[in-house]
Amino acid sequence: MYHRYHEATKGDCTIADNTMTARAMLMWNAVFISVLNTSISCHATTRNESDASSRLVALATAQFPNLTKAERAMLVFVDVKNRTQGDFAFGGSNALLNDPTNDLANADSWTHDRDVRAEMIRWLCADPDASRLVDPGGIRLLGARITGRLNLSRIHVPFPIVLRNCAIPERITLAAAHIPSLGLGGQPYPRIGRSRN
Numbered sequence: 001m002y003h004r005y006h007e008a009t010k011g012d013c014t015i016a017d018n019t020m021t022a023r024a025m026l027m028w029n030a031v032f033i034s035v036l037n038t039s040i041s042c043h044a045t046t047r048n049e050s051d052a053s054s055r056l057v058a059l060a061t062a063q064f065p066n067l068t069k070a071e072r073a074m075l076v077f078v079d080v081k082n083r084t085q086g087d088f089a090f091g092g093s094n095a096l097l098n099d100p101t102n103d104l105a106n107a108d109s110w111t112h113d114r115d116v117r118a119e120m121i122r123w124l125c126a127d128p129d130a131s132r133l134v135d136p137g138g139i140r141l142l143g144a145r146i147t148g149r150l151n152l153s154r155i156h157v158p159f160p161i162v163l164r165n166c167a168i169p170e171r172i173t174l175a176a177a178h179i180p181s182l183g184l185g186g187q188p189y190p191r192i193g194r195s196r197n
Helices: 002-051 055-063 069-078 104-109 118-126
Strands: 115-117 139-142 145-147 161-164
Touching: 055 069, 055 118, 069 115, 069 118, 069 139, 115 118, 118 145
Parallel strands: 115 145, 139 161
Antiparallel strands: none
């Protein structure tokens, strides 16, 4: 009789131990997520603070008044003096590839803050004063809407361009363009043409 009671008690302890272990794991996961969110928030704050001193932002503001949030994020990200680069400049609230807010299926609901003018990307590639301030890693943009036609014809782009999960409603023109690499990940059928028209 003692033996059966001991086994039952031991089994109950195992269940209790497993429950405590699961609770501890959930608690540590919550702490980890909280720390991760704080880190992302601090990283975004650092970028916002650094854009005030970015020479590239100052040059762009003179050429393109009323910068959007996504344009400012892109300029700070590509700045050669930016020491806190992540993987992407992001048009939305984060740089998580799998976040539904960065899904192209939701692009119709994106706000104007996610807009990046195609002319600004061309300017970064073609203007010698601007392009020499761009990091060799190039333009890496996530979850933005490119407004206007991106015409890179006859430009020797000195850095790669990645437009990941970006809404690009108009054609990209690449006649006689030289680009180390062009990434359009997340685009189901990118519209690319050679003609300048």
